Each structure stands twice: as C-alpha cells, then as structure tokens.
Amino acid sequence: MPEGHLIHRYAREQHEALAGRVVTVTSPQGRFDARPYDGRVVEGVEALGKHLLYRLEDAPPIHVHLGMQGLFLRYDDPAAPPRKGVRLRLATGETAFDLIAPARCEAMDEPALAALRTATGPDPLRGDGDKGEAVRRLLATRVPVGAAVLDQAVWSGIGNAWRAELLFLTGLDPAARDIGAEAAGRLWDTAVRYLALGRDAGQVVSDPDAPDERWVYKRERCRRCGAAVRTWTLASRTAYACPAEQRPQAP
DNA sequence: GCAATATGACAAT
DNA sequence: TTGTCCTATTGCA
Numbered sequence: 216m217p218e219g220h221l222i223h224r225y226a227r228e229q230h231e232a233l234a235g236r237v238v239t240v241t242s243p244q245g246r247f248d249a250r251p252y253d254g255r256v257v258e259g260v261e262a263l264g265k266h267l268l269y270r271l272e273d274a275p276p277i278h279v280h281l282g283m284q285g286l287f288l289r290y291d292d293p294a295a296p297p298r299k300g301v302r303l304r305l306a307t308g309e310t311a312f313d314l315i316a317p318a319r320c321e322a323m324d325e326p327a328l329a330a331l332r333t334a335t336g337p338d339p340l341r342g343d344g345d346k347g348e349a350v351r352r353l354l355a356t357r358v359p360v361g362a363a364v365l366d367q368a369v370w371s372g373i374g375n376a377w378r379a380e381l382l383f384l385t386g387l388d389p390a391a392r393d394i395g396a397e398a399a400g401r402l403w404d405t406a407v408r409y410l411a412l413g414r415d416a417g418q419v420v421s422d423p424d425a426p427d428e429r430w431v432y433k434r435e436r437c438r439r440c441g442a443a444v445r446t447w448t449l450a451s452r453t454a455y456a457c458p459a460e461q462r463p464q465a466p
Numbered sequence: 467g468c469a470a471t472a473t474g475a476c477a478a479t
Numbered sequence: 480t481t482g483t484c485c486t487a488t489t490g491c492a
Contacts, residue, residue, distance in 0.1 A: 218473050265474075283474045284486045300486070316486040318474065367475085374473045419473080432473095451480090452474090 217281035219265055219372020220413035223340045225287055226262035227414075232310045233257040238271070239306045243297040243313075247320050252277065257305075264335045264371025268328070269305075275322040278331070279303075282318025289313075338371045339406040340414060350399045360402070361389025362450035370403075372410065379432035379455040380421035381405050389454045391463040431455040 240252040251274045258270040269277040279285075288298070293311040297304055303314040314320060323331070336352055337344040349370055356363040361382060364373045373381070382389050385402045394402075412420040420426045422438075431437055431444045437457035445458050 221473085280475080281473095282476095282485065283472060284484090285474090286487075302485095316484095318476085318485065365474095376473050 217265065217283075217285055218374030218377055218413075218419070219262070219338065219340055220377075220410045220419070221417070222265050222267055222281070222372070223262040223410075223414045224417055226260050226267055228289070229287075229305070229312055230260040232312070233305060233307060234259050236307045239293075239304075240271075241304045241306075243301040243304060244299075247303050248322075249303070251275070251322070262338075262340070263332065264338050264367050265374070266331065266335070268323075275324055276328055277303075278319060278321050278323040278328070279314060279317055280319035282316075285317040286315055287312050288315065334368055335371045336367060336369045339403065339410050340372060344407070346400065346403050349403045350396055353399045353402070354393075354396060357392065359390045359392050359449060360387055360394050360399075361391075361454050364402070365450045365452065370406070373406065375452045376419045376429070376432050377406070377410065377413075378452075380419060380430055381409065383430040383455075383457060383461060384409065384421060386461055388461045388463050389449055389456050431457050 234257050236257055237254060238257050240249040242249045252271050255274055256272040258272060261268045265280060267279040290311040293306040293308065295311060297313050300315055301313045302317055302320050305312045337349040352369045353363055356369060361378055363369045364378050381402060384405050385398065387394060387398060387402065409421060412423060416426055418426065421430055422428055428438060430439060432455050434444050436442065437444055437460065440457065440459050442457050442459040445456050447454055
C-alpha cells in the first residue's frame with residue numbers, strides 16, 4: 216500500500232542499511248541497467264512524496280516510484296535468490312532489498328530531478344514541508360479539498376486511504392471547496408501527525424488506539440457514529456465520507 | 467485455479 | 480474520460 220508513509224518508511228530503513236556502504240546492484244529481471252551503480256558507495260536514500268531517490272557515488276540518481284503495486288522485500292541473507300520479476304536488487308554483505316513491480320525505476324539526471332522537486336508539493340513527512348506554503352497551495356486550488364490533497368503538486372504523499380481518513384479526522388467533507396486557512400491548517404497538522412504514526416507503524420493509522428481500524432475508508436458504516444458511509448468518485452478515485460460528521464465548512 | 471481488486475500516475479483520445 | 484502499465488493478494492469456485 217505505497218502511500219507516502221510507506222515510502223518514507225522504506226527510505227529510512229534502506230538509508231540506515233545502505234548509506235556509506237558499497238552495494239552490489241543487479242536487475243535479475245533485466246529491465247534496469249545496473250552497471251553504472253554496481254560496486255559503488257550509497258550516499259543516501261531519500262523520500263520525496265511518493266518518490267524514492269537513491270544517490271550513489273559518481274552515478275546519476277536512481278528514481279523509483281512504486282505506483283499501485285510496487286513493493287520491496289528485504290532479505291537478511293543477501294545470498295537469498297531473488298524471486299521472479301525483481302527489477303532491482305541492492306545488496307550489502309548483510310542485507311538485500313528487492314524492488315518488485317515498480318511503476319518507475321530509472322536513472323535521473325539533475326535537471327529532471329530539479330523538475331521533480333519543483334513539481335512536488337510540501338510533504339508532511341519531510342522536515343522541509345512548510346505549513347504556510349502547504350496552506351497557501353491548498354487554498355490556491357479551486358477544486359474540492361478531496362481532489363486537492365490527491366494532487367501531488369499541492370501536497371505530496373497523500374493517497375486515497377489517507378485522503379479518506381485525514382478528511383474524516385478533520386471533519387471536512389471531501390467535496391468541500393474554499394475551506395479557509397484555519398481548516399487547511401488543521402488538515403495539514405493532522406497529516407503531519409498521522410502520517411508519522413503510519414510511517415512508524417508501517418500502515419495507515421487513523422486511530423492510535425485501534426491501529427488496524429479505519430473510520431470510513433472501505434467501510435460500509437462510520438466507525439464513530441454508524442451512519443452509512445457515502446462513496447462516490449472524486450479525482451478518479453473512490454471517496455469515502457460520513458454524511459453526519461463531515462460537512463462542507465461554513466463560509 | 468482463476469478472476470477481481472488494489473493504497474498511482476501516465477498517455478492517449 | 481478511458482486505457483495502460485506493473486504484480487501480489489484476496490476471494491470465490
């Protein structure tokens with residue numbers, strides 16, 4: 216379920232295991248040219264929204280996007296044979312990370328990387344994610360808030376599950392427009408807090424007392440009040456909302 | 467065993 | 480708005 220919290224979790228885990236080390240880089244599947252990277256030192260692994268960026272010494276950055284189905288497997292025995300379809304393996308003497316089914320795995324030059332950073336909105340899980348800028352960008356859109364938060368140029372890292380749960384937690388209807396700076400700020404603060412919980416837990420957490428439960432996402436009834444959850448398509452994804460507790464904000 | 471489904475983002479129409 | 484990509488997982492027969 217690769218939304219931003221898992222991307223950051225992967226980045227943290229892989230940075231700890233790989234940074235400063237020489238890595239063996241291969242593409243068992245053969246669809247990535249690993250030669251420029253094999254045997255080099257990893258300088259760092261970074262998350263930017265739903266993107267992962269790998270910096271290796273004297274080589275262009277590697278850009279990975281997991282898309283809908285991508286995932287990593289970790290082996291504590293780097294001699295473990297990769298399963299079929301592994302696009303990229305990064306291995307030290309102690310650990311191997313296998314990338315499976317990514318939407319993107321490619322070398323990226325600096326201009327493209329700069330363009331990616333420009334096109335990516337504030338990330339609630341990055342220290343450089345600025346609240347004022349986040350509020351400004353959200354208010355600058357004229358689309359419903361449930362569409363704005365999925366737009367990675369507005370805020371980055373939010374996916375469909377987080378959209379449903381964060382808007383519930385903030386009491387905002389996904390269809391609401393012009394929610395105002397106060398509500399936008401509360402939504403950002405909620406994202407910062409809960410995505411960090413999700414990153415540390417490895418899953419979407421919208422109730423710290425019940426980390427496996429959701430309030431409205433993929434539920435028939437609101438977990439708080441029991442009302443039938445309303446579903447419709449918003450920004451090409453299924454939106455979920457409690458009709459009793461999430462209302463358009465008063466002007 | 468097989469079909470349906472998925473937390474995403476594109477390009478093409 | 481629809482189609483395409485990528486693969487694992489889930490649920491049903």
